[in-house]
Amino acid sequence: MRIAKARLLTNFFNETLDFYQTKLGFTIKNQTATTFEVEIGKDLIEFAESHLEEAPFYHFAFDIPAGSFEEAKQWLQRKVDLSTEGGNDQITFDILDSSSVYFEDSSGNIVEFIERRKTNPKSDVEFSAKSIQGISEMSFIVDEKLEVANEVLNYDIKGMFNSEVKIDGLSFMTDQENKVFILLVNTGRKWLFSEKKSKIFEQEIILDSGLILKIDSENNVILKNNL
Numbered sequence: 001m002r003i004a005k006a007r008l009l010t011n012f013f014n015e016t017l018d019f020y021q022t023k024l025g026f027t028i029k030n031q032t033a034t035t036f037e038v039e040i041g042k043d044l045i046e047f048a049e050s051h052l053e054e055a056p057f058y059h060f061a062f063d064i065p066a067g068s069f070e071e072a073k074q075w076l077q078r079k080v081d082l083s084t085e086g087g088n089d090q091i092t093f094d095i096l097d098s099s100s101v102y103f104e105d106s107s108g109n110i111v112e113f114i115e116r117r118k119t120n121p122k123s124d125v126e127f128s129a130k131s132i133q134g135i136s137e138m139s140f141i142v143d144e145k146l147e148v149a150n151e152v153l154n155y156d157i158k159g160m161f162n163s164e165v166k167i168d169g170l171s172f173m174t175d176q177e178n179k180v181f182i183l184l185v186n187t188g189r190k191w192l193f194s195e196k197k198s199k200i201f202e203q204e205i206i207l208d209s210g211l212i213l214k215i216d217s218e219n220n221v222i223l224k225n226n227l
Contacts (some may be wrong), residue, residue, distance in 0.1 A: 001157065001174055001175040001177060001178055001180050001207055001208070001209065002042070002043065002134065002135075002178065002180055002207065002208040003043055003134075003135040003138050003180060003182075003205060003206070003207060003208075004042075004043055004044070004206050004207060004208045005037075005043065005044040005045070005046065005205075005206040006043075006044075006045050006046070006060065006135065006138050006203065006204065006205050006206070007045075007046045007048065007203060007204040007205075007206075008045060008046070008047055008048070008056065008058055008107075008109075008201075008203050009047070009048055009049075009050035009052070009056040009201060009202055009203070010047045010048070010049065010050060010055075010056065010107040011049075011050055011051060011052060011055040011056065011107070012055070012106050012107050012108075013034070013047065013049040015106035015107075016047055016105060016106045016107045017031075017036055017047070018106070019105050019106040020038045020105070023079055023080070024079060024080075024129050025128060025129040025130075026038045026039060026040070026129045026132075027039040027129075027130075029044070030046075034048060034049040035047065035048045035049070040062055040132055040134060040135050041062070041063070041132045041133040041134035041135075042133070042134050043134045043135040045060070045135070047107070050202075052201075054199075055107065055108060056107070056201035056202070057107060057108040057109050057110065057196065057199075057201070058109050058110070058138070058139050058201065058203065059109070059110040059111075059112070059137070059138075059139040059183065059191055059194075059198075060109065060110075060111060060112070060135060060137060060138045060139065061100070061111075061112035061113070061114045061135070061136045061137035061138075062111070062112070062113055062114070062132045062133075062134070062135060062136060063114060063115075063116065063120050063132065063133040063134050063135075063136040064113050064114065064115050064120065064127075064131060064132060064133065065115070065120055065121060065122050065123035065127075065131055065133065066115060066116065066117050066118075066119075066120040066121065066122045067115075067117070067122050067123075068115060068122075068123060068127050068131065069090075069099045069101075069115040071126075071127045072101070072113055072115070072127050072131070073089075073090065073101050073113075075127050075128070076101060076103060076113065080103045080104075081103065082101055082102065082103055083102040083103055083104065083110070083193040083194060084193065085102075085192055085193045089101065091192070091193075096116055096179065097116065097117045097118050098114050098115055098116040098117065099114070099115050099117075100112050100113065100114045100115075101113050102192070102193035102194070104194070108196075110191050110193065110194045110196065112137065112193075113132075114136055114137070116136070116179055119178075119179045120133060121133065134180075135180070136179065136180055136181065137172075137180070137181045137182075137183055138181075138182060138183065138205055139183045139185065139198065140173075140182050140183060140184050140185075140203070140205065140213060140215070141185055141186070141187055141198045141199060141200045141201070141215075142184065142185075142186065142187075142200065142215070142221055143186065143187065143200070143219065144221075145165070145167055145171070145184060145185065145186045146165065146167055148184060148221050149165040149171065149173070149184060151221075151223055152173060152182075152184075152213070152223065155209070155211050155223070155225070156175055157173050157174065157175055157182070157211075158173065158174070158175075158176065159171050159172065159173060160172040160173075160174055160176075160181065161176075162176065165184070167186070168186075169185070169189070170183055170184075170185045170189065171183070171184045171185065175209075182205060182213065185198050186198070187199055187200060200215060200219050201215070202215055202216060202217050203215050209225075210225050210226040211223065211224075211225050211226075212224050212225070212226060
């Protein structure tokens, strides 16, 4: 499973474009007056301009090469303020043999760089935005978590390690083949390295299989397969 493209909203269109293009040095593609795409390794995130009363925000993670964590962290520290949790500016996840660092972009999105030491390819090239390998996680906030989990089961997307999806907490949904996850969670959960709590905003996740997971402007969850 690969998150080939994610479509997200932003109330801070120009600021977010400048953040990814100028501050971090990502490649921008297919820019229009109201949308632009950020090249995340082999994947894309499209930001569309919005003017909502509450500014949309999401959580997503980018894979970085195995062995590059300290270099990537230092690279980020020269460009952004790192987020902290309990006085720490990084975290290790033993279950995935990974380390992560977090920051917010100009839209208020909670962005994570994650080094998965056993699965992410290594790189000998000096770290830059071009070192990012792809989207590894994308939040998907819903009101009826178990109902949505049962729907995606029809597409062989299950809890990590085939674990049971429970109504509370965060569920890492995947096809088990790759360490790429849709983060399925109810509203009101506090995000790590942030004081923000999960909220529903319009978005679309397009998997390489052709499956599209969409939340529309009325907070309806829509699943469809384009293949």
